[in-house]
Amino acid sequence: MIYQESILIGLEGLRSHKLRSILTALGIIFGVAAVIAMLSIGEGAKEEALKQIQLMGMNNILIDDIPPEDKEEGKGRSNLSRGLSPLDAHALSQVNPLVATGIPQRQVKATVVYSRETIEAMVVGTTPDFESAMNYAAVEGAFFNYLDVTEARRVAVLGAEVRAQLFHFQNALYEKVKIGKSWYTVVGVMERKPTLGGAGFGAVQDLNKNIYIPITCAMKRFPRSAFESEIDRIIVQVTDADRIQEAAHLVQQTLRRRHNNVNDFSVTVPEALLKQRQKTQRIFNIVMGAIAGISLLVGGIGIMNIMLASVLERTREVGVRRAVGARRHDILGQFLVEAVILSFVGGAIGVLFGFLLTKVIALYAGWRTIVSISAILLAFSVSAAVGIVFGIYPARKAAELDPIVALRYE
Numbered sequence: 439m440i441y442q443e444s445i446l447i448g449l450e451g452l453r454s455h456k457l458r459s460i461l462t463a464l465g466i467i468f469g470v471a472a473v474i475a476m477l478s479i480g481e482g483a484k485e486e487a488l489k490q491i492q493l494m495g496m497n498n499i500l501i502d503d504i505p506p507e508d509k510e511e512g513k514g515r516s517n518l519s520r521g522l523s524p525l526d527a528h529a530l531s532q533v534n535p536l537v538a539t540g541i542p543q544r545q546v547k548a549t550v551v552y553s554r555e556t557i558e559a560m561v562v563g564t565t566p567d568f569e570s571a572m573n574y575a576a577v578e579g580a581f582f583n584y585l586d587v588t589e590a591r592r593v594a595v596l597g598a599e600v601r602a603q604l605f606h607f608q609n610a611l612y613e614k615v616k617i618g619k620s621w622y623t624v625v626g627v628m629e630r631k632p633t634l635g636g637a638g639f640g641a642v643q644d645l646n647k648n649i650y651i652p653i654t655c656a657m658k659r660f661p662r663s664a665f666e667s668e669i670d671r672i673i674v675q676v677t678d679a680d681r682i683q684e685a686a687h688l689v690q691q692t693l694r695r696r697h698n699n700v701n702d703f704s705v706t707v708p709e710a711l712l713k714q715r716q717k718t719q720r721i722f723n724i725v726m727g728a729i730a731g732i733s734l735l736v737g738g739i740g741i742m743n744i745m746l747a748s749v750l751e752r753t754r755e756v757g758v759r760r761a762v763g764a765r766r767h768d769i770l771g772q773f774l775v776e777a778v779i780l781s782f783v784g785g786a787i788g789v790l791f792g793f794l795l796t797k798v799i800a801l802y803a804g805w806r807t808i809v810s811i812s813a814i815l816l817a818f819s820v821s822a823a824v825g826i827v828f829g830i831y832p833a834r835k836a837a838e839l840d841p842i843v844a845l846r847y848e
Contacts, residue, residue, distance in 0.1 A: 462744045463784035465737025466824065470788025470817045471795055472729065477813035478796040480722060482806035498571060499674040499686050500706040501526075501693065503667040519700035521667025524653065526696060530674055533692055536685035541567045541673040544656040550649060551616040552604040559600050560648045561617055563656020563669075571675050574645060579611045579626035582652055590654040594622040598630035599646035617649060620659050667702075682707060737784065737821075738828035741777050745832035770833045777829025778822065785821030789814055 503522045527540030544563040549556060568574070569581045578601075582593045594615060601610050614621050631645045651659075653669070662668060676685045686707045693703055796807040 458744060459780060462740050463737075463780050463787070465740040466781050466784030466821050467737075467788040467791060469731075469735075469737045469824075470785050470821050471792035473731070473817040473820065474789060474792030474809065474813050475795045475799065475807075476729070477816070478792075478807040478809045479799065479805060481808040481810055481813070482800075483722075485808055486806050497676050497679045497682065498708060499676060499682065499689055500708070501672040501674060501689065502704045502706065503670050504702050504704060505666070519697035519702050521665075521697075521702050522670070522672060523668040524657075526693060527669070527672045529696065530672070530689055530692060534685065534688050536677055536681055536688060538675040538677045539567050539571075541565050541571055541675070542653050542669045543568070543671040543673065544653060544660070544669045545671070546656070546660045548618045548649075548660070549616075550600070550604065552613065555604050557600070557603050559597075561656065561660070562648045562650050563653040563660075564650060565653055567675070568650070568673065571673050572645070574631065575629050576626040577629045579624070581626050581628075581650070587652040587654050590652060590658050592620055592622045592655060592659075593625045593651065595626040595628060595650040596624060597628050597644075597646040597648045597650075599644070600649055601627045617651070618659060622651065731820075735824075737781075738824035741780055741825060742828040742832055745773060745777050745829055746835065769836050773833035773836045774826070774829050777833065778825040781821050781825025781829075785818045788821065789818060792817065 501522065522542075524542045527542040530540040531537045541564060546561050546563075547558060548561045550559045550561075562568075565587055566581055566583055569576070576595065579595075581595055582591070585591075586593050594617065596604070596610060604610070604615065605613070610624050610627055613624050615624060616622075628645070628650075657668060674685070674689055676682050678685075686705055690705050693705075697703065793809055796809055799805055800807045
């Protein structure tokens with residue numbers, strides 16, 4: 439018997455039992471859809487985490503101040519440590535050969551006024567190295583320079599969102615804006631940086647909502663309180679990305695010595711955050727993949743169960759076909775084709791359902807999902823394999839029936 443005839447007979451068998459075929463395929467459909475949905479959620483989370491880390495700089499180490507009210511030592515800082523200072527940033531680049539530069543930051547919320555527009559924005563005092571460390575470029579004008587820092591000039595660089603809120607469609611360069619109680623000249627506007635929410639990285643800021651001024655100007659115009667650090671953060675650029683963990687250890691040791699072992703700062707390594715996130719994501723993918731795999735397994739068992747029942751009720755048909763010349767592999771092919779068609783059709787519908795499911799998840803849950811070709815191929819291949827593996831036993835059972843016994847079966 440030719441293969442085309444086996445396929446036609448298999449299709450006819452499925453057509454004659456439509457409802458049973460549909461119910462059997464449901465296990466495969468939901469299993470494939472679950473695999474695609476879980477993999478797309480995992481891929482979306484991984485991509486989002488990577489972009490969040492890139493916003494902090496893969497070759498950077500972030501040192502954040504811990505305010506006195508957040509420490510067990512309370513005001514003990516006044517006796518042993520004054521907190522982070524620009525001198526700390528300078529010392530790190532001088533004593534640590536793995537540190538290219540230390541970039542101090544002082545951050546303060548302030549009211550910003552231009553013409554009739556008034557907004558609240560984060561004012562960030564920093565140095566010109568901030569631009570390269572954060573891979574952040576000006577699209578209008580330029581970032582301020584070290585002469586501006588040395589002379590504490592009142593110049594400002596606007597984030598994209600601040601520029602839009604204050605100036606709308608007007609020109610912003612060289613205009614005067616009032617930040618706090620002082621007037622500043624706008625010398626640059628930064629590019630728009632992508633912002634991502636919900637990834638679990640507290641150190642990430644929306645750079646578009648910041649205003650950047652020289653660190654010396656920030657310290658002068660926005661004086662600190664009695665127990666407050668001079669600066670809020672130091673961004674440490676590392677010379678060798680492969681030795682970032684070693685550099686972080688040396689940075690921590692240096693600061694501990696300078697701060698008399700007072701625990702008033704925290705060290706964050708974006709690369710370490712990424713690795714931890716990826717490890718957690720792998721565990722999530724394994725668990726979700728196992729759950730989806732169970733759905734496929736149930737679908738496969740359903741196929742085997744239905745095919746065994748089909749073999750039982752078509753025993754006499756098998757006997758007749760064997761009596762008129764059908765060989766064992768013809769019977770094997772007939773029933774195997776039915777199982778494979780069920781899994782293929784179920785897999786195809788499951789791929790479509792899985793794609794729609796990811797869109798629904800992205801729309802209503804607000805999660806980012808990425809449906810990759812590899813996820814579709816994996817899910818479809820598994821569904822095909824399920825059809826073959828779970829279809830072989832019923833097909834072999836049908837092929838091994840004795841024709842005489844089968845003809846006498848009622």
